[in-house]
Amino acid sequence: MIEAAIIGISGYTGGELARLLLIHPEAEITYASSRTHNGKLIGSVHPHLRKLLNLRIQSFNPEKISDSCNFVFFATPHGVSQTMIPQLMDRGLKIIDLSADFRLKNLNTYVHYYGRHTCPELVKKAVYGLPEIHKEEIKKAEIVACPGCMASASILPLAPLISEKVIDLEKIVVDAKIGSSGSGVKPSRSTHHPERANVIRPYKVAKHRHTAEIEQELSLLAEADVKVSFSAHAVDTVRGILATIHSFPLREVTEKELWRIYRKFYGQEPFIRIIKRREGLYSLPDPKTLIGSNFCDIGFEIDEHVGRVVLVSALDNLVKGAAGQAIQNMNLVAGLDETTGLFFPGLFPV
Amino acid sequence: MAQVFIASCPVCGAEINLTDPVVREVVECSDCGTELEVVEINNDKIVLAEAELEGEDWGQ
Numbered sequence: 318m319i320e321a322a323i324i325g326i327s328g329y330t331g332g333e334l335a336r337l338l339l340i341h342p343e344a345e346i347t348y349a350s351s352r353t354h355n356g357k358l359i360g361s362v363h364p365h366l367r368k369l370l371n372l373r374i375q376s377f378n379p380e381k382i383s384d385s386c387n388f389v390f391f392a393t394p395h396g397v398s399q400t401m402i403p404q405l406m407d408r409g410l411k412i413i414d415l416s417a418d419f420r421l422k423n424l425n426t427y428v429h430y431y432g433r434h435t436c437p438e439l440v441k442k443a444v445y446g447l448p449e450i451h452k453e454e455i456k457k458a459e460i461v462a463c464p465g466c467m468a469s470a471s472i473l474p475l476a477p478l479i480s481e482k483v484i485d486l487e488k489i490v491v492d493a494k495i496g497s498s499g500s501g502v503k504p505s506r507s508t509h510h511p512e513r514a515n516v517i518r519p520y521k522v523a524k525h526r527h528t529a530e531i532e533q534e535l536s537l538l539a540e541a542d543v544k545v546s547f548s549a550h551a552v553d554t555v556r557g558i559l560a561t562i563h564s565f566p567l568r569e570v571t572e573k574e575l576w577r578i579y580r581k582f583y584g585q586e587p588f589i590r591i592i593k594r595r596e597g598l599y600s601l602p603d604p605k606t607l608i609g610s611n612f613c614d615i616g617f618e619i620d621e622h623v624g625r626v627v628l629v630s631a632l633d634n635l636v637k638g639a640a641g642q643a644i645q646n647m648n649l650v651a652g653l654d655e656t657t658g659l660f661f662p663g664l665f666p667v
Numbered sequence: 668m669a670q671v672f673i674a675s676c677p678v679c680g681a682e683i684n685l686t687d688p689v690v691r692e693v694v695e696c697s698d699c700g701t702e703l704e705v706v707e708i709n710n711d712k713i714v715l716a717e718a719e720l721e722g723e724d725w726g727q
């Protein structure tokens with residue numbers, strides 16, 4: 318049985334981890350911490366979990382965690398897990414970190430995008446937690462560094478075309494749109510309702526942090542440097558990411574060939590669906606059909622006019638973009654089928 | 668006994684299984700959703716082609 322701790326329970330990904338672990342047949346939440354909700358029941362912070370989880374929130378205590386848990390999830394902002402994980406090492410615990418602290422293999426890149434790192438030696442132990450790309454390494458990992466939500470939405474659709482050397486590695490443009498839960502539970506002026514409602518807001522059109530991990534992972538697949546032009550926009554939904562990706566093939570490609578490439582790469586992957594239909598309202602991926610689920614839907618369209626292949630991907634940032642993917646990783650580390658507790662469709666309509 | 672034919676979608680290449688197909692029957696490809704018409708059946712082979720469809724226009 319998996320006994321899980323959630324550090325950062327009061328945030329949105331913490332709440333989503335709790336929801337998904339609650340229904341997981343092989344896992345139980347035995348410890349949950351936050352700095353500001355000590356003594357409260359999880360359900361008093363996350364109203365949808367009321368009366369379902371009879372567990373009180375505590376402060377972070379490594380001894381108590383190693384006494385009562387075998388898996389520890391970090392649902393904390395970057396900069397936090399790097400100070401806490403060293404206190405949990407050598408206790409036989411498996412760590413699943415949802416923050417950026419252990420994603421980047423190059424320390425200078427981490428420092429450039431996020432600032433100081435206090436335990437770079439542990440970064441080597443961490444595996445980038447994108448199961449569709451690193452499955453075998455994840456199974457053996459002590460620390461799994463789960464990807465950023467928009468990074469997952471970018472890497473997954475691009476990986477097949479990069480691996481098959483179909484597209485130009487220096488001309489990749491990702492235009493991502495994300496709902497408000499992507500920025501976490503802590504309010505700010507920009508998340509205040511009068512400012513956030515009704516927006517289609519370009520919020521980081523250049524130099525977004527996720528660029529670093531997208532380039533890291535795609536370069537590994539390409540065995541060459543990949544450059545990505547990434548732009549993010551805030552839109553007026555609570556959950557969901559839609560990425561529209563402009564890529565430029567190095568030679569002529571046909572629709573049938575792209576189908577073959579995507580089937581070959583993802584045919585066995587339970588959480589990737591290729592969605593590309595000729596007609597109809599949902600002929601390409603749409604996050605509206607994925608809310609609450611762990612799927613990433615991927616579609617494509619060839620634009621012969623300019624020699625472009627447009628890729629479209631959609632996922633729920635809190636599930637396949639965060640907590641669901643973290644539990645998929647937990648399943649792999651624990652030797653379970655990766656779909657355990659996760660194989661259900663999204664809520665529709667929402 | 669029912670006869671099962673295996674054909675390939677002319678649009679996306681998906682494998683399509685058809686039981687006792689008849690010429691001019693229209694079937695949907697489960698991968699790409701294209702409406703396909705059975706245009707020919709001979710012995711154990713069938714030929715599928717895209718059925719004529721009205722395109723959609725979302726305006727703007």
Ligand SMILES: NC(=O)c1ccc[n+]([C@@H]2O[C@H](COP(=O)([O-])OP(=O)(O)OC[C@H]3O[C@@H](n4cnc5c(N)ncnc54)[C@H](OP(=O)(O)O)[C@@H]3O)[C@@H](O)[C@H]2O)c1
Pocket residue numbers: 324325326327328329330331351352353354391392393394395397415416417464465466498499500501502503634635638639
């Ligand atoms: N939201 C998403 O869509 C998403 C997707 C993928 C990855 N992520 C990543 O997942 C992590 C959590 O994201 P989130 O959206 O759930 O954030 P959040 O809603 O802001 O929650 C963060 C949690 O961490 C705790 N916390 C904050 N500062 C802390 C500190 N210095 N020490 C200890 N605990 C601290 C907070 O609780 P207290 O203040 O009560 O301590 C809270 O429970 C982030 O690293 C984020 O980048 C988020």
Ligand SMILES: [Zn+2]
Pocket residue numbers: 676677678679680681696697698699700701
């Ligand atoms: Zn087809």
